[in-house]
Amino acid sequence: MPVRLSRHTLRRRVNFYEVDQAAIVHFSCYYRYMEEAEHAFWRAAGLALTDAGTLGFPRVSSAFEYHAPLRFDDEFDAELQIAAIGRSSLRYTCRMTRDGTPIATGTMTIVCVEIGPPMRAVPLPRAILERIEVVS
Amino acid sequence: MPVRLSRHTLRRRVNFYEVDQAAIVHFSCYYRYMEEAEHAFWRAAGLALTDAGTLGFPRVSSAFEYHAPLRFDDEFDAELQIAAIGRSSLRYTCRMTRDGTPIATGTMTIVCVEIGPPMRAVPLPRAILERIEVVS
Amino acid sequence: MPVRLSRHTLRRRVNFYEVDQAAIVHFSCYYRYMEEAEHAFWRAAGLALTDAGTLGFPRVSSAFEYHAPLRFDDEFDAELQIAAIGRSSLRYTCRMTRDGTPIATGTMTIVCVEIGPPMRAVPLPRAILERIEVVS
């Protein structure tokens, strides 16, 4: 029986082009970091959401709270967790830290759809459900 | 007595490089659109947050709910509103529509700080407060 | 007989998220500005390269020389010109100026292909050729 994954951590370094004129990472980049952690999670789970045939997984919401800034060349960790599993949707949380210091906390909800048009929400496929579980 | 501004609408066209391989605008770009609307708001109010001496305005939170996708070359409106004014902070909402169709709804909170280090929250300056009011 | 277009100018303002910690526009953004000017050119010519059925137009080369920096909120012009028309390829030049001051000069070559796989270069379609001419 395969192991179910509930969390995965991506280590990442801040690129120069992600930093704004206040010398801190632009707030929009955290969403890209969360997405990188999301894809790393699925890779670790042995799956790829981009390889699901007629199914797509658009985002329905995303959010971040920012606790402390990141600067150029900083190394940080982005830990993605499965926060909730619904019939058609998944909710992630993402905790970003630098040497243990809280940097930012994000969430993102995706929904499983038949790629349309029109898009139509459908149940999450078994191939996904049997690889993941909500973080405890 | 100067008019106080509570909302401003930016009209914008989707650029090719903002669209992902699902042929829709990447979810992170909405935060950049919201920031463009924010700067357009302040320009309309006769101010620039980037020109406030030793004060800075980092984001403490941001969020979006996505209702319908945008595609390459779509024209859309991003209406920024002042949702709340605190002692040291401001909260915006941003309603994005395409020909009246709801596309996405965002929020963003910024805090006024003395640029450090360390950063320290301080009251919003009068020059800002006398130009804005909460949307009714 | 339709007018043939050889140049088109896009007016644009620098966004905050395009500026790096040296407080100047990141050098990679000029390629995105050139692409915006390219799409504005085709729109002005009554065409869209993204709407050409089984044909695609990948870039085979791009380049910029940087003369002076752009800063946040600067307004600038990006003039795109048709520099050369080949059997399967087009070469653009893009002159960027701010109030007449030279900012940067770019070039970009695209090739017309049948979208594969494999991609295969094919002659530029008549619908495109009869709308454009090399700048004189």
Place this chain on the structure above:
Amino acid sequence: MPVRLSRHTLRRRVNFYEVDQAAIVHFSCYYRYMEEAEHAFWRAAGLALTDAGTLGFPRVSSAFEYHAPLRFDDEFDAELQIAAIGRSSLRYTCRMTRDGTPIATGTMTIVCVEIGPPMRAVPLPRAILERIEVVS
């Protein structure tokens, strides 16, 4: 006597947000990859261009030729080389490959300046010159 560095290779995976609706990496992203390889080169050489006091290193030119596309999740190598060392300037080349297949070849020239205003070209500092040499 310290080793002089003339080349360094960065291994990198394509992120989802770097891919456009043609399902290939957007041509502007190669410039960001080249910059990542540049900073990795200097890190390997024990230096940071961003930590040079009153000196700055703006780009004066950049270019890429594109040989084959990269797609989401592809792993690739970006090998940065010191192509030329001038009195005030450096020229890099960057060869990008995926499993040995040529993907793209780039160049970038930077100039050493006293950060102004006005900016003024000055000789490359000895601390930099004694760590690098032109690739043979």
